[in-house]
Structures are given as C-alpha cells and as structure tokens.
Amino acid sequence: MTHESAVRNAWTPAVATGWTVTVVEPDAPGTDGAISVEGMDDAALIAASMAGRRDAFDAIVERHRRTVYQVCYRFVGNHEDASDLSQESFVRAWRGLKTFKGQAALSTWLYRIAVNVCLNRVSVKTPPTDPIESTDHFEDTRVEGAQAALLREERAATVRKAIASLPKKQRATLILRTYHDLSHQQIADILGSSVGATKANFFHALANLKKLLGNEP
Numbered sequence: 001m002t003h004e005s006a007v008r009n010a011w012t013p014a015v016a017t018g019w020t021v022t023v024v025e026p027d028a029p030g031t032d033g034a035i036s037v038e039g040m041d042d043a044a045l046i047a048a049s050m051a052g053r054r055d056a057f058d059a060i061v062e063r064h065r066r067t068v069y070q071v072c073y074r075f076v077g078n079h080e081d082a083s084d085l086s087q088e089s090f091v092r093a094w095r096g097l098k099t100f101k102g103q104a105a106l107s108t109w110l111y112r113i114a115v116n117v118c119l120n121r122v123s124v125k126t127p128p129t130d131p132i133e134s135t136d137h138f139e140d141t142r143v144e145g146a147q148a149a150l151l152r153e154e155r156a157a158t159v160r161k162a163i164a165s166l167p168k169k170q171r172a173t174l175i176l177r178t179y180h181d182l183s184h185q186q187i188a189d190i191l192g193s194s195v196g197a198t199k200a201n202f203f204h205a206l207a208n209l210k211k212l213l214g215n216e217p
Contacts, residue, residue, distance in 0.1 A: 037053070037055050037056050037058075037059040038059075040056070040059065042060070042063075042105070042106040042107075043102065043106075044056075045057070045059055045060050045063075045106075046060070046097065046100060046102070046106060049097055050097050050098065057094060057097075060093075060106070061090050064106070064107060064110050065086065065090070067107065067110070067111075068086045068089050068090065068110055068111075068114045069082055069083070069086045070179075070180070071111060071114045071115065071118070071175070071176075071180065072085035072086050072089065072114055072117075072118055074175045074179050074180075075118035075119075075171075075175065076118070077160055085114070085117055085118055085121065086114070088117050088121075089110065089113050089114040089117045092113050092117065093109075093110060093113055096113070104189055108186065108189050108190055111176070111190045112189075112190045112191070112192070115172050115176070115190060115191065118172075119168045119171075119172060158213065159213065162209055162212040162213055163175070163209065165212065166205055166208055166209065167208075169191065169193075169201050170201050170202075170204055170205035170208065171205070172187075172191060173187055173191070173198055173201040173202045173205055174202065174205040174206070174209070176190065177202050184198045184199050184202070185198075187202075
C-alpha cells in the first residue's frame with residue numbers, strides 16, 4: 001500500500017466534532033534506529049518526510065490536522081465534508097512535498113493547500129448545512145429560550161448562505177481574517193497576492209455581505 005493510500009485510510013471520523021489519525025509505522029529503507037520524530041520542528045519533519053520517513057509525515061498530519069480541518073469546516077460548515085477536504089489537503093501536501101522550499105512556514109503552506117482545495121471543490125450552489133459558529137465555541141442553545149434559539153439558527157443560515165455566495169477570493173479572505181484572525185500579510189502569503197489586494201478583498205467582502213444580509217443583525 002502506498003503512503004498516499006495510508007494517509008487516506010488514516011483519516012477515520014470519530015464523532016461529529018472530530019476524527020482521529022492512525023499513525024502508520026515507518027517501513028522505508030534505512031529508518032531502523034532513526035531519531036524519533038517526537039520533538040522535531042516542522043523543518044526537520046519536512047526533511048525527514050522527504051527522506052522517506054513515513055512517521056515524520058504522520059507527525060505533520062497530527063500536528064496540523066486541527067488547523068486544516070477548521071479551515072475546511074469554515075468553507076463547508078459540516079463535519080463530513082470538512083473531513084473529506086482535510087484528507088484531500090494532506091494527500092496533496094504529501095504529493096507536493098518536493099515543491100516545499102521552506103520560504104514560508106509549513107502552516108502557511110498547508111493553509112494555502114487547504115484553501116485551494118476548498119475553493120476548487122466547494123460550489124456556491126451547495127451552502128454549508130451546519131451552524132457557522134465553531135463547534136468548539138458554539139453556545140448550548142438549551143440555555144436559550146426556544147424562540148431565541150430558532151432566531152439564532154435562522155440568522156446563522158442566512159449568514160452561511162451569504163458567505164457561500166461571495167466571490168472565491170473574497171470568501172477566502174473573509175474566512176481567514178474573521179474566523180482565523182490571520183493578518184493581511186499572512187492571508188496575502190496564503191492566497192499568493194499582495195497585502196493591498198487582500199485588504200481590498202476584505203473590504204469588498206464585508207460590503208457585499210452587508211448588501212446580501214440587508215437588515216439582518
């Protein structure tokens with residue numbers, strides 16, 4: 001079985017809010033007695049992965065899977081699709097290891113891959129289905145009145161639909177800036193654009209969102 005297949009098979013959804021990664025034991029030639037990946041920084045993990053250390057790439061997945069999953073979840077709004085897109089992102093990262101030159105942080109490179117995967121596969125005709133609020137911070141609606149909870153979900157659905165209808169670059173910029181609190185420079189690095197273009201995309205995204213939402217809170 002190729003390691004690409006192993007990466008795909010390692011992604012096993014566990015519960016509605018996450019999944020687990022099964023680490024594949026290294027079997028590449030020359031890895032017996034090699035230094036443990038525990039404690040390696042990202043640069044060392046990349047080097048070890050390119051040298052054939054499967055356990056090194058598994059460590060990369062384990063270290064960055066949450067961030068990649070959260071990015072994908074913001075685009076699709078449901079666990080199943082976010083898991084699929086996250087898996088595809090890491091498969092592409094595995095395939096493209098040789099193209100990683102270290103000019104940007106590994107996290108930035110993975111952000112870029114995840115955003116591109118989402119923009120290429122997510123259609124504005126299929127807006128997210130789950131609440132846009134992060135599952136880590138979603139307030140328990142049981143403490144709210146039934147009417148308040150209903151209004152909250154209706155508003156969330158309206159916002160999801162509006163964000164899904166934004167142009168790709170605007171949508172990505174809005175998600176990375178608003179929900180991941182990345183700087184304009186970080187977003188520019190991820191999207192391969194200038195800081196000025198990133199700021200313009202964010203401004204236009206907010207303006208378009210305001211128009212789409214109308215009088216919605």
